[in-house]
Amino acid sequence: xxxxxxxxxxxxxxxxxxxxxxxxxxxxxxxxxxxxxxxxxxxxxxxxxxxxxxxxxxxxxxxxxxxxxxxxxxxxxxxxxxxxxxxxxxxxxxxxxxxxxxxxxxxxxxxxxxxxxxxxxxxxxxxxxxxxxxxxxxxxxxxxxxxxxxxxxxxxxxxxxxxxxxxxxxxxxxxxxxxxxxxxxxxxxxxxxxxxxxxxxxxxxxxxxxxxxxxxxxxxxxxxxxxxxxxxxxxxxxxxxxxxxxxxxxxxxxxxxxxxxxx
Numbered sequence: 420x421x422x423x424x425x426x427x428x429x430x431x432x433x434x435x436x437x438x439x440x441x442x443x444x445x446x447x448x449x450x451x452x453x454x455x456x457x458x459x460x461x462x463x464x465x466x467x468x469x470x471x472x473x474x475x476x477x478x479x480x481x482x483x484x485x486x487x488x489x490x491x492x493x494x495x496x497x498x499x500x501x502x503x504x505x506x507x508x509x510x511x512x513x514x515x516x517x518x519x520x521x522x523x524x525x526x527x528x529x530x531x532x533x534x535x536x537x538x539x540x541x542x543x544x545x546x547x548x549x550x551x552x553x554x555x556x557x558x559x560x561x562x563x564x565x566x567x568x569x570x571x572x573x574x575x576x577x578x579x580x581x582x583x584x585x586x587x588x589x590x591x592x593x594x595x596x597x598x599x600x601x602x603x604x605x606x607x608x609x610x611x612x613x614x615x616x617x618x619x620x621x622x623x624x625x626x627x628x629x630x631x632x633x634x635x636x637x638x639x640x641x642x643x644x645x646x647x648x649x650x651x652x653x654x655x656x657x658x659x660x661x662x663x664x665x666x667x668x669x670x671x672x673x674x675x676x677x678x679x680x681x682x
Contacts, residue, residue, distance in 0.1 A: 423455040431638020436646035443533050443662035445581035448635050450669055457628045459519045464621035465632040467580045469639055471614040478611050481604030499609050502570045503616030506577020511624055523674040529582035530666035565594050576613040583610050
């Protein structure tokens with residue numbers, strides 16, 4: 420086994436384990452793909468491919484929770500697919516140079532979302548819980564803004580997959596969801612649809628490194644399986660702290676490489 424293959428399997432294993440426990444697996448898999456020589460856009464597309472299986476299996480596991488929201492699923496599905504296609508199209512149009520320059524900022528956003536998304540979502544949930552219940556559907560400005568917000572979330576996910584789950588949760592809280600299991604199911608469904616739509620476009624344009632992505636996917640599945648058995652023994656706070664440190668370090672490295680070392 421070559422060093423590159425071992426690196427991708429290892430990154431996939433840790434990425435899958437982290438996603439199963441706390442999230443943030445892309446901080447391992449995306450840089451690993453870049454490290455073995457996959458171009459930035461292809462690395463992002465390949466990372467989306469490797470993550471998609473986890474989204475799909477998670478959404479299937481929560482299908483009962485989704486069944487109770489059948490009336491809202493058609494609109495959510497349509498917007499998610501459209502946003503994924505638009506985001507992937509923007510990525511392919513950006514070009515390698517522009518996307519490479521945006522990587523540090525995207526990683527900074529993803530790290531910030533991971534670090535502060537939990538407290539922000541909790542605050543939003545408390546705020547929504549104290550909103551007065553109405554006997555008739557709310558047709559105020561937020562009601563009409565929600566589809567636009569969802570489209571923006573999905574465009575981001577099609578462009579850069581890291582942090583999509585946290586942004587999707589924030590949207591669902593603003594939309595009035597309160598059941599965490601339902602929110603997780605809808606979040607995973609959104610992530611699945613966005614990823615599938617983006618992957619169709621990426622595949623048509625030959626942007627996916629299938630060999631490297633397959634290795635990451637194998638590692639991800641193995642890491643997720645192992646972590647599922649160990650998750651009760653590892654304090655989630657420790658894992659989140661570790662991911663934040665890793666994310667901050669990787670973000671700092673890419674800022675240095677893009678704006679300092681390159682000069």
